[in-house]
Amino acid sequence: MKLTKQQWNIIKLVALAVLVLGAIAAFMFIGVNFEKPKLVQFAMKLRAPKLIAMLVGAFAIGAASIVFQSIINNRIVTPCLLGMNSLYTLIHTLIFFALGSGSIFAANDNIAYVIDLIVMTVVATFIYGYLFKKTNYNVLYVLLIGTVLSSLFGSIQSSMIFVMDPNEYDILLETLVASFDNINTEIIVFSIVVLAAVAFFLRKDLKLLDVITLGKEQAINLGVDYDRVVRRLLIGVTLCIAVATAMIGPISFLGLIIANLGRQFLKTYRHSQLIIGSGLIGMLALVGSQCLVERVFNYSVPVSVFITIGGGVYFLWLLLRGKRGSI
Amino acid sequence: MNVKELIKKYDGKAVVDSVSFEIQKGKVTSLIGPNGAGKSTVMGMISRLVAKDAGIISFEDKDLSEWKSRELAKRLAILTQHNNVQMKLTVKELVAFGRFPYSGSRLTAEDNAIIAKAIDYMELGEFEDRYIDELSGGQRQRAYIAMVIAQDTEYILLDEPTNNLDIYHATNMMKIVRRLCDELGKTVILVLHEINYAAFYSDYICAFVDGKVAKYGTVNEVMNKETLSKIYNVDFQIMEIDGKPLSIYY
Numbered sequence: 001m002k003l004t005k006q007q008w009n010i011i012k013l014v015a016l017a018v019l020v021l022g023a024i025a026a027f028m029f030i031g032v033n034f035e036k037p038k039l040v041q042f043a044m045k046l047r048a049p050k051l052i053a054m055l056v057g058a059f060a061i062g063a064a065s066i067v068f069q070s071i072i073n074n075r076i077v078t079p080c081l082l083g084m085n086s087l088y089t090l091i092h093t094l095i096f097f098a099l100g101s102g103s104i105f106a107a108n109d110n111i112a113y114v115i116d117l118i119v120m121t122v123v124a125t126f127i128y129g130y131l132f133k134k135t136n137y138n139v140l141y142v143l144l145i146g147t148v149l150s151s152l153f154g155s156i157q158s159s160m161i162f163v164m165d166p167n168e169y170d171i172l173l174e175t176l177v178a179s180f181d182n183i184n185t186e187i188i189v190f191s192i193v194v195l196a197a198v199a200f201f202l203r204k205d206l207k208l209l210d211v212i213t214l215g216k217e218q219a220i221n222l223g224v225d226y227d228r229v230v231r232r233l234l235i236g237v238t239l240c241i242a243v244a245t246a247m248i249g250p251i252s253f254l255g256l257i258i259a260n261l262g263r264q265f266l267k268t269y270r271h272s273q274l275i276i277g278s279g280l281i282g283m284l285a286l287v288g289s290q291c292l293v294e295r296v297f298n299y300s301v302p303v304s305v306f307i308t309i310g311g312g313v314y315f316l317w318l319l320l321r322g323k324r325g326s327i
Numbered sequence: 328m329n330v331k332e333l334i335k336k337y338d339g340k341a342v343v344d345s346v347s348f349e350i351q352k353g354k355v356t357s358l359i360g361p362n363g364a365g366k367s368t369v370m371g372m373i374s375r376l377v378a379k380d381a382g383i384i385s386f387e388d389k390d391l392s393e394w395k396s397r398e399l400a401k402r403l404a405i406l407t408q409h410n411n412v413q414m415k416l417t418v419k420e421l422v423a424f425g426r427f428p429y430s431g432s433r434l435t436a437e438d439n440a441i442i443a444k445a446i447d448y449m450e451l452g453e454f455e456d457r458y459i460d461e462l463s464g465g466q467r468q469r470a471y472i473a474m475v476i477a478q479d480t481e482y483i484l485l486d487e488p489t490n491n492l493d494i495y496h497a498t499n500m501m502k503i504v505r506r507l508c509d510e511l512g513k514t515v516i517l518v519l520h521e522i523n524y525a526a527f528y529s530d531y532i533c534a535f536v537d538g539k540v541a542k543y544g545t546v547n548e549v550m551n552k553e554t555l556s557k558i559y560n561v562d563f564q565i566m567e568i569d570g571k572p573l574s575i576y577y
Binding site: 073207210211213214215216217218220221222223224225263267268269270 | 374375376395396397398399400401404405406407409410411412414415416420424425427428431432478
């Protein structure tokens with residue numbers, strides 16, 4: 001019997017899910033001393049929150065990237081191009097600069113997280129909402145302005161670093177690199193609640209994504225209230241990225257890699273499959289590389305190094321592949 | 328469809344200036360005129376892709392802006408030239424999007440029958456599993472027309488459908504337009520650059536100059552030396568072939 005593309009893709013997704021489960025098992029159980037129940041319990045307590053944070057973060061980034069790319073109608077953009085990562089870096093530096101590393105806003109993880117989330121969402125929604133309205137939803141302009149904002153935030157941040165106490169900078173740097181080591185349960189629960197709310201409020205808009213990829217004119221022709229749907233989806237993308245970044249720090253290339261791998265792997269226009277596929281690939285990439293970091297490299301290299309190196313090479317390959325219509 | 332006093336301004340300058348006309352049901356109407364005459368803008372407004380600044384576009388006794396977008400999508404289809412799909416999409420999947428206003432993304436047996444019929448009608452059977460980006464320009468155009476047919480609307484609006492097509496494909500395109508009207512009973516409105524296509528394949532012609540309707544009438548009423556020379560500012564000769572007026576310009 002010949003399988004249809006749909007059935008094939010479902011098989012592919014199941015295979016991916018199995019791989020993810022394998023990676024989860026490897027991450028959770030390798031190097032655990034199973035003879036002493038106390039030790040097992042301790043290891044689980046250490047590893048479980050990290051694992052969940054990675055899974056949630058990867059899924060949020062994957063979904064947000066796919067949605068963003070489909071709206072922009074371009075496969076080599078990621079929401080990072082809007083300057084979300086630089087915004088995160090700027091907020092953190094600003095807090096350290098103004099209040100010092102000892103202040104409750106920097107030292108308390110929960111408070112730092114909530115500040116990140118609120119400031120990023122409000123600023124991003126305000127700036128990008130305004131930009132989209134002002135430019136009449138011309139995404140090229142918004143991307144251009146996003147890139148400029150990105151450098152602006154970066155410059156402000158680096159000028160603050162120059163006058164900063166080196167010890168403070170040392171502590172600051174730690175929060176600016178993606179890591180899963182200082183995540184607590186409250187943050188995870190809160191993140192999941194926010195993401196679930198986003199998914200719930202956008203469930204109808206997400207179904208329209210398949211049509212939106214046909215382009216603005218076709219989407220309107222087929223009866224989609226284009227401007228409204230795109231506006232709602234972009235706010236959703238902003239929230240997803242804000243949650244993921246506030247939770248695990250900035251990982252610039254992750255979204256680009258997993259969204260493109262997802263598209264290449266599934267070769268479909270159906271966003272239900274694309275979102276799930278990219279989310280699963282993201283989980284595999286994050287959990288897999290964290291596994292390497294912890295068990296092979298003994299924590300000597302942070303996970304973002306893998307992602308950035310792998311992502312950079314992949315990004316170049318995407319650009320240089322030079323196939324017609326691939327970008 | 329009845330258009331009254333339609334106005335569109337860009338930066339204070341009226342691109343479309345109190346345009347009024349009525350589209351005849353079940354006929355092919357071509358909008359012609361020189362570059363910048365506003366015909367594409369008018370097309371954009373009557374297909375709700377471009378917001379109007381003033382005027383009334385009454386469609387089945389209700390202004391276009393009062394229609395629910397989804398309901399309108401079942402009655403009026405527009406095909407523009409901006410069809411760059413970045414997705415891996417097969418012909419069949421593209422045509423299936425025509426059923427979106429009716430069934431969303433869950434297709435019923437009836438939808439599938441209509442999709443198959445549309446593919447058949449456009450003779451795309453052998454390509455139906457090919458990806459859109461692997462097709463030639465003419466084939467892709469036909470795939471989009473098949474999608475519009477699957478959308479099953481009474482009105483079909485085509486913005487410069489012969490653009491970027493060679494003579495063979497452009498002529499085929501116009502024959503398809505004729506068939507859409509004669510065989511399927513559609514009301515077709517199209518923007519055309521090539522006036523002889525407009526003369527040969529449409530029933531009515533609406534000519535625009537400087538954002539205003541210069542002449543609106545049957546093909547024979549518009550296709551005469553004086554009118555055309557006035558519209559295009561070029562010398563014309565009119566000949567008759569197969570009982571239809573054709574123009575020669577130089």
